[in-house]
Amino acid sequence: MPVSKSALPDPSEVDAEIRRLALASPASELHGGLCGWLAGGGAPVREWPARVLVDDTLPTPAEDSPLDRLRTASAAQLEDRSFDFALLLPAADAPLVERSGALFDWCRGFLGGFGLAAGANPKLSEESSEALGDLAKLAGAQAQDDGDEEDEAALAEIEEFVRVATLLLHGDCVLAARHRQSLN
Template sequence: MHVPNPELPSLASVEAEIRRLALALSPSELHGALCGWLAGGGAAVRDWPAKVLVDASLGTPEEQSPLDQLREVAVAQFSDRDFGFDLLLPDPEASLAVRSEALFDWCRGFLGAFGLAVGANPRLSPESTEALADLAKLAAAQPQDEGDDEDEAALVEIEEFVRVAALLLHGDCVLAAQHRARLN
């Protein structure tokens, strides 16, 4: 029996937690950082913000708080054999500029925490190496103020690419490592 993945907490609830903790990043960037940490092999521990943001003063999120839910859902989604992995991004009704900025923030968060978790010389396939380079380009991108239907379609494609890239990197760094460990 297939159990559907749990849903990510709302962007607003994560944003409220970020404000409460006085963190200097967006909800999308925080989710990207969590996902980068997990994709790079970082531990799925309850005190993940302190590890991912390299700030020992950050406490452990309360059980079932939005940040704890964010971790639980990310772990479940990376484990989903049906590739049911979602990015924490604004609703499709938000402007193109807001959505693209959030996607670029997600990529910045992912890259920083991925590098922290995986270390200097990760064992990556050529596809993952290319995906990581593409994520770096997206992380450096700037949103445009306006766009047309073509730009909207391109953003949807980029979101899908980012989603698949994160899964690919997780596969190389976590699943392949687990497979190698079972063989030894």
């Protein structure tokens, strides 16, 4: 059965590709950077790691490689009106400390990629400005060593917030800009 163009590659495939290319970023942070780049108006180009990591010496991912599939799936999910956008994070059965740490890494990556693509003063709604500030707070958070069911529920809520905030920022920076261009 063919893999959907909007399905993210398995995190282990992305990790293996990161090691092969000797990138200094964990998979979740790299995906956050890519999504921030795309949400801020960056082009979904194959050489995205060089742009997101601001290193022109980085190789361009091979066509249909895990990083190339990550790019095409992420771009497709952000453009999809069904809000079926997913974060590349460890599996739900991974320890809470690993999952929360990866989510905070994702947010750090997102902020960097978004800033590179959107610039210093992007046109944002009040909601998006607030969401961006909240993402910045999450990017500075530290993972806890252990947790209970309440912490699990809180992490699920935070993950959903990050997902919606990303779509909101993409809407302001990409979809609204595209709409403004079509009106002119």
